[in-house]
Amino acid sequence: MEWVQVYNPTGSQLVSTLLAAAPIVVLLGLLGIAGWSAPKAASAGLIAALALAIFVCRMPVSMALASAGFGACFGLFPIGWIVLGAVFLYVLTVEAGQFEKVKCSIAGLSPDRRIQALLIAFSFGAFVEGAAGFGTPVAISSALMIGAGFPPLYAAGLALIANTAPVAFGALGTPIIALAQVTGISADTLGAMAGRQLPFVSLIIPAWMVVVMSGWRGLRDVWPAVLLCGGSFALVQYLVSNFIGPTLVDIAGGLTSLGLLTLFLRFWQPKTIWTFPEELQPTGSATTAIAGGDDPQACGPKPVEYTRREIAGAWVPWLLLSLCVFAWGLPQVKTLLEAGGRAAPKFSVPSLDQRVRRDAPVATSSRERERAVFQFNWLSATGTGIFIAAILSAAWMRVGVAQFFRTLSRTFIRLGWPLFTIAAMMAIAYTTRFSGADVILGLAFTRSGPLYPFFAPLLGWLGVAITGSDTSSNALFGSLQKITAQQLGLNPVLIATANSTGGVMGKMIDAQSIVVSASATGQYGNESRILRFVFWHSLALAGLMGLLVLTQAYFLPGMIPRQ
Numbered sequence: 001m002e003w004v005q006v007y008n009p010t011g012s013q014l015v016s017t018l019l020a021a022a023p024i025v026v027l028l029g030l031l032g033i034a035g036w037s038a039p040k041a042a043s044a045g046l047i048a049a050l051a052l053a054i055f056v057c058r059m060p061v062s063m064a065l066a067s068a069g070f071g072a073c074f075g076l077f078p079i080g081w082i083v084l085g086a087v088f089l090y091v092l093t094v095e096a097g098q099f100e101k102v103k104c105s106i107a108g109l110s111p112d113r114r115i116q117a118l119l120i121a122f123s124f125g126a127f128v129e130g131a132a133g134f135g136t137p138v139a140i141s142s143a144l145m146i147g148a149g150f151p152p153l154y155a156a157g158l159a160l161i162a163n164t165a166p167v168a169f170g171a172l173g174t175p176i177i178a179l180a181q182v183t184g185i186s187a188d189t190l191g192a193m194a195g196r197q198l199p200f201v202s203l204i205i206p207a208w209m210v211v212v213m214s215g216w217r218g219l220r221d222v223w224p225a226v227l228l229c230g231g232s233f234a235l236v237q238y239l240v241s242n243f244i245g246p247t248l249v250d251i252a253g254g255l256t257s258l259g260l261l262t263l264f265l266r267f268w269q270p271k272t273i274w275t276f277p278e279e280l281q282p283t284g285s286a287t288t289a290i291a292g293g294d295d296p297q298a299c300g301p302k303p304v305e306y307t308r309r310e311i312a313g314a315w316v317p318w319l320l321l322s323l324c325v326f327a328w329g330l331p332q333v334k335t336l337l338e339a340g341g342r343a344a345p346k347f348s349v350p351s352l353d354q355r356v357r358r359d360a361p362v363a364t365s366s367r368e369r370e371r372a373v374f375q376f377n378w379l380s381a382t383g384t385g386i387f388i389a390a391i392l393s394a395a396w397m398r399v400g401v402a403q404f405f406r407t408l409s410r411t412f413i414r415l416g417w418p419l420f421t422i423a424a425m426m427a428i429a430y431t432t433r434f435s436g437a438d439v440i441l442g443l444a445f446t447r448s449g450p451l452y453p454f455f456a457p458l459l460g461w462l463g464v465a466i467t468g469s470d471t472s473s474n475a476l477f478g479s480l481q482k483i484t485a486q487q488l489g490l491n492p493v494l495i496a497t498a499n500s501t502g503g504v505m506g507k508m509i510d511a512q513s514i515v516v517s518a519s520a521t522g523q524y525g526n527e528s529r530i531l532r533f534v535f536w537h538s539l540a541l542a543g544l545m546g547l548l549v550l551t552q553a554y555f556l557p558g559m560i561p562r563q
Contacts, residue, residue, distance in 0.1 A: 130250025457502020
């Protein structure tokens with residue numbers, strides 16, 4: 001049986017739009033305003049999504065339930081698998097006593113929390129985003145910051161804010177490549193356009209993070225580091241995206257930013273060391289650096305001496321993590337690990353696969369049907385690369401087999417409810433997608449006429465907030481953006497790219513990222529606080545991107561690359 005989506009099921013576009021927003025309103029309202037726990041809010045949002053699909057959109061019950069089940073499976077694998085692996089590796093290093101040395105080495109570069117946030121959340125997080133994406137940088141960066149001594153709320157919130165500018169080029173350019181596939185525009189052209197928008201954000205985000213932490217006065221003390229951190233990433237982001245391609249943008253930018261800032265800190269330190277008010281002031285001076293040779297280094301309120309060799313050894317697990325994440329992100333490695341499909345079994349979702357058909361104006365063909373195939377690519381999944389890094393790290397740290405499995409068991413039990421929540425969140429996203437409710441919401445933005453360049457990024461922002469992925473948002477709304485641009489006489493390259501560059505701002509508020517950050521920082525039950533912490537930052541940055549796209553559309557069209 002085939003079912004065709006209907007984009008005005010009530011006969012009133014306003015009523016249909018309001019009803020289509022119900023699952024998102026229920027989820028975010030209960031989570032962010034009513035203060036419900038994430039599992040309860042996600043369950044209520046899923047009930048609302050199923051009710052919308054069945055009773056408003058008239059989707060067959062079997063298809064609606066299959067959509068929810070498909071989304072839940074995707075939430076557990078690969079997303080939940082990434083979270084489990086990242087948290088497990090972190091817990092292993094803590095229990096082995098190695099993370100204290102990592103924390104000491106970070107403080108050795110600078111005891112200033114503003115500098116540490118730039119290094120971990122922005123620069124290192126951008127590299128991880130470029131290699132893996134899909135929640136990995138938030139999980140790893142927030143875990144690193146919580147271990148380094150950041151308050152849990154700021155560890156989660158800053159990791160989410162930082163994970164914006166790199167997202168469009170994440171996972172070796174996957175979002176841009178997906179956008180090219182649905183729009184028919186070259187990935188190089190779309191990447192070049194994104195490289196003429198996102199560098200402005202890359203300049204802003206490091207300063208934004210510092211202001212969130214310490215206010216405008218705090219920014220004055222560290223502006224040279226902020227400028228170097230964001231400016232170097234922005235410059236590489238522009239150059240690589242415009243002259244090489246979209247695949248290595250974040251990896252090159254993240255490593256450049258991280259390397260230059262680390263080198264700069266050997267010659268410069270802020271005059272005033274800033275820490276969170278609830279922290280003890282560090283005993284080391286601003287000029288403390290990692291000791292050379294085997295000279296000891298003191299760290300913490302009660303000085304503990306670590307040699308350079310000990311500190312280098314403590315960083316090995318995170319080096320292994322970076323290498324594995326990077327390797328698992330390479331297409332050649334994925335192909336090898338999947339061994340032509342034998343190691344990545346695919347399952348067609350019953351009652352759903354090729355049974356749902358999108359309609360005009362989002363469908364490019366009357367024969368276009370939605371695929372629903374769950375691929376259990378257990379060997380090539382990013383989470384598996386992280387887990388391999390955990391195994392290698394355990395061997396390096398001489399963690400016994402019994403301790404290894406005890407730690408794994410405790411980590412899994414600890415993440416039980418967060419994994420359930422991620423599954424429920426993705427069930428909402430997939431039910432919304434297959435029922436067509438997402439398109440109903442998207443079409444509302446297309447009625448803004450000449451102001452559409454401002455709202456195009458907000459449509460991408462909405463798509464990421466719903467689906468949890470810039471790639472999914474591009475696949476969902478990319479064609480619609482191009483069609484709307486052509487109807488309004490706007491440049492389709494600009495408008496289609498805006499879906500991705502605006503969408504990255506929604507990454508910090510999508511439910512999946514909120515739960516991932518809460519899980520990594522041990523804030524189960526406090527997801528509503530994290531959402532309230534980042535929501536207005538997300539909306540403000542999306543609005544700034546809207547203004548930039550509006551300016552490029554009408555006042556700076558020369559910034560748009562030719563097809």
